[in-house]
Amino acid sequence: MQNKVEKILNSDYIVSFGSFLAQDNEFVKEAIIESIAKKSSEFIYMHPVDNVDIKVYYSQFIKYEVGSEEGIATMLLDTFVKNPSEEIKAYLNDLDMGYISAESSAGEEEFEEAKEKEEEKTSKCLLVGRDITTHERVENIIKILAALKKYSDLEIICLDEKTQEAVDACLDENLEEVEELHSYNGTVVYTIFDQEACQKLVGSQSFAKIAKIQDKDEVYLNFEGQRLKKQFIINKDLYGTIALCPIEKENISFLVEGYRYKQVGIEKAE
Structure with missing residues (x-):
């Protein structure tokens, strides 16, 4: 992790993708802030949930739909690719970027703006969070990230070491089509690690x-026959319909299994 922090400190263009940052790694967040202070770095934050802790630091926030990380990865590839192989070029030409943009709720013009911010920078990185590691399409996303590493100026820095190793070792340019997005409607929770707020x-x-x-209600989260009791707290700095669900790192509930977002039923405890 120390090597990754040093790379962030040396970057003057940082894109964060699929990480809620401080709740994933405090050292990474601090490195981004230090890089901005010392190098006037451009920092672009991409996530379905805005993060009030870093709002004063990012120069652009690209919000996308829960589950659309595969589509977002292809939009990143399409935006930043330089001199790709014929295989990658054909893959991008066959994609309907307008459709992917609409499905992911991330505008093509937002990526164009991100590209403009990159042009005068010399040391650039894409920080990849653990949302990608737990995504059901992680294998194809890894291939897309490997292509991005090979055919762009972005250094790929994955918070999860196994994901980093997979990206670094990947030579497969047979990228798959982006799967149709599964809709996350209703009440969705996002798992973060926080010992102090785990209830x-x-x-x-x-x-x-x-x-x-209502605020301070005791509630049950119901998911595929499992349930977990929590106290609901309203945070006026949060917007949208995704709630943050803090857990302990030792937690063995459904919240740590699979993708970090869960579409749950909410039942008020009597």
Whole structure:
């Protein structure tokens, strides 16, 4: 991790993709802040959930739909690719970027803006978070990231070491089509590690309205026959309909299995 932190410190253009940052790695967040202070780095934050802790630091926020990371990875490849192989060029030509943009709710013009910010920079990195590691299409995303590493100026830095190793070792340019996006409607929770708040479920007023609950209510999260009790807390700095679900790192519940976002049923505890 120390090597990765040093790379971030030496970068003057940083894109964060699929990480809620401080809740994934405090050292990485601090390295980004230091890089901005010392090198006037451009910092672009890409995630379905805005993060109030870094709002004063990023120069651009690209919000995308939960589950659309595979499509976002192809948009990154299409945006930053330079002198690709014929195989990668044909792959990108066959993609309907307008459709992928619409499905992921991330505008093509947002990526054009990100590209413009990159042009005067000399040391550039893409920070890849653990949302990618747990995505059901991680194998294809790794191939896309490997192509991005090979055919762009972006250094690929994965928070998860196994994902980093897979990207570094990948030579397969037979990229697959982007799968149709599974819709995450209703009440969705996003798992973060936080020992101190592990009994809480933190969400916006909008989430409370959809879930039909109120601040400080005791609630059950129901998922595929499993349930977990939490206390719901409204955070006025959060927006949208995704709630943050802190857990302990030793947690063995459904929250740590598979993709970090879960579409759950919310039941008020009696």
